[in-house]
Amino acid sequence: MREQIPAAEPPVVRLRGLTRSFGPSPVLNGLDLDIRPGEFVALLGRSGSGKTTLLRALGDLDQDYSGELSAPTARAIAFQEARLLPWKRVWENVALGLKGAAPRHRAEAALREVGLAHRLDAWPATLSGGEGQRVALARALVREPDLLLLDEPFAALDALTRMRAHGLVEALWKEHRPAVLLVTHDVDEALLLADRALVLEAGRITLDLPIGLERPRRTDLQAFQELRWELLKALGVELAPASPARSEPGNVHLRLIDPDVATA
Amino acid sequence: MASQPVTPVGVEPLGSSWRIPPRAISPIVLLLLWELGSRTGVIPPRILAAPSAVLSTFLELLASGELLNNLMVSLGRALTGLAIGTAVGIALALVAGLSKRGEVAIDPPVQMLRTLPFLALVPLFIVWFGIGEVAKIALIALGVTFPVYLNLYSGIRGVDAKLVEAGRSFGLSQWGLIRHIILPGAMPGLLLGFRMALTISWLSLVIAEQINASAGLGYLINNARDFLQTDVIVVCLLVYAAIGLAADGVVRLLESRLLSWRPSFVKG
Ligand SMILES: Nc1ncnc2c1ncn2[C@@H]1O[C@H](COP(=O)(O)OP(=O)(O)OP(=O)(O)O)[C@@H](O)[C@H]1O
Ligand SMILES: [Mg+2]
Numbered sequence: 001m002r003e004q005i006p007a008a009e010p011p012v013v014r015l016r017g018l019t020r021s022f023g024p025s026p027v028l029n030g031l032d033l034d035i036r037p038g039e040f041v042a043l044l045g046r047s048g049s050g051k052t053t054l055l056r057a058l059g060d061l062d063q064d065y066s067g068e069l070s071a072p073t074a075r076a077i078a079f080q081e082a083r084l085l086p087w088k089r090v091w092e093n094v095a096l097g098l099k100g101a102a103p104r105h106r107a108e109a110a111l112r113e114v115g116l117a118h119r120l121d122a123w124p125a126t127l128s129g130g131e132g133q134r135v136a137l138a139r140a141l142v143r144e145p146d147l148l149l150l151d152e153p154f155a156a157l158d159a160l161t162r163m164r165a166h167g168l169v170e171a172l173w174k175e176h177r178p179a180v181l182l183v184t185h186d187v188d189e190a191l192l193l194a195d196r197a198l199v200l201e202a203g204r205i206t207l208d209l210p211i212g213l214e215r216p217r218r219t220d221l222q223a224f225q226e227l228r229w230e231l232l233k234a235l236g237v238e239l240a241p242a243s244p245a246r247s248e249p250g251n252v253h254l255r256l257i258d259p260d261v262a263t264a
Numbered sequence: 265m266a267s268q269p270v271t272p273v274g275v276e277p278l279g280s281s282w283r284i285p286p287r288a289i290s291p292i293v294l295l296l297l298w299e300l301g302s303r304t305g306v307i308p309p310r311i312l313a314a315p316s317a318v319l320s321t322f323l324e325l326l327a328s329g330e331l332l333n334n335l336m337v338s339l340g341r342a343l344t345g346l347a348i349g350t351a352v353g354i355a356l357a358l359v360a361g362l363s364k365r366g367e368v369a370i371d372p373p374v375q376m377l378r379t380l381p382f383l384a385l386v387p388l389f390i391v392w393f394g395i396g397e398v399a400k401i402a403l404i405a406l407g408v409t410f411p412v413y414l415n416l417y418s419g420i421r422g423v424d425a426k427l428v429e430a431g432r433s434f435g436l437s438q439w440g441l442i443r444h445i446i447l448p449g450a451m452p453g454l455l456l457g458f459r460m461a462l463t464i465s466w467l468s469l470v471i472a473e474q475i476n477a478s479a480g481l482g483y484l485i486n487n488a489r490d491f492l493q494t495d496v497i498v499v500c501l502l503v504y505a506a507i508g509l510a511a512d513g514v515v516r517l518l519e520s521r522l523l524s525w526r527p528s529f530v531k532g
Contacts, residue, residue, distance in 0.1 A: 061433055076434070083430040087448040087525040096444065097434040125527040139434070 029203025345404025353412025361420030419453020
């Protein structure tokens, strides 16, 4: 069963009229968003729609926005490209900037949690892509954030490794209960992990879809399929006349493609 | 023949006890031809001493302590100049690389000065510092400063901004960013600069010791020139070469220590 969070609880993230422009036309245009404590939210949207821009504002990497933004101070980001320091060993990367007692000990515990206890002293250059992403995840988790920001952390992984990473993220989230904002292009990923899926378009949230499926989730359920169609429609993906045969479990791994590219 | 000797796989059966590596053959042949030329008088000793004569002179100079004493004087000059030049280069690059104002103040004049071949400054240095030790060390230090500055500065500027941003997002202070991200990221540039600095310090030592010296390898060479002792000259040249080789080894050692995280050094 999905855990019920009382609606009365104040949101951990609150955005009102968030606007951010790089040129004449705004990328984020009066965006409103609330995220409750411990809520897992997936953010979708076509390439260039401003997902990373929103995430950077939430992560305090960008202050040049207008509007109202409140987010917890305990927040951590796992970047798409891992961004490990190549000259620091794996555990030192995780312990980077860590305050408080026994940073090494905590870093090692976090690495054990993501299944990398045997690579503590490795150089990042020797890690596989998936291992690097897990280090990035450990580096974010070790800060015990109230808000965990994940920018397409699994985009570079192969399908099998990604499935394993999904399981890992879900387990870690259940254990530590941070609010999560996961940016992804993968509709199934959003539906498997999130309590809520958002679609960002023209600078605003144009769809806020609650996902009330029981966990652990399966892609082959009718309810899952229906949510998938709804999400894809909101993302502007036109599919051939709905033929159920095309959505057999495991047969299609739908990935949102930039419509510009798809029609080319 | 009852028992045929068994040849292990991958080992050539030919001359197992004294085999010459193929790449050593032509230098040895040249050396032999040179010796032959000297013995037959084709190469007179005042043009070039025979290899055997060079060897015995080397041993003589070594035994008398003359070689080592003068070598130490030369090494002292080179290392002093190297230390001063490296320190100045690092200091300038840090100021220029880490602050906008420092860049505006330091980079333009240094970029202008570096277009000047620094060896052309010898006459000016003699006017300023005389023909003593100061001029020699100043020349070496000046030559060393530029490669250290240029490579460290561009190393600092070349550090991936995304890593700096990540560091900031993980709560590093300004000093933490410099210490954990910018300086280690600039280390390959610094070592490249240092490698060039070693070569330059050695090269400018040779030039500086031509100015006027009462000790050092350059002094030995100048003396030998006056007496047409080509054997002594060749010995000194070989010592110059050996030191250059050793310097290269030092840099390689430094690199494998300081850049052990690099994929090219990482093993397994
Ligand atoms: N620093 C910047 N300077 C200028 N334009 C920028 C900058 N950062 C982002 N943009 C522009 O803002 C828009 C949104 O970019 P953003 O990176 O947020 O997209 P995204 O939704 O994350 O896309 P993707 O899915 O491809 O990662 C793009 O058109 C991009 O070109
Ligand atoms: Mg993005």
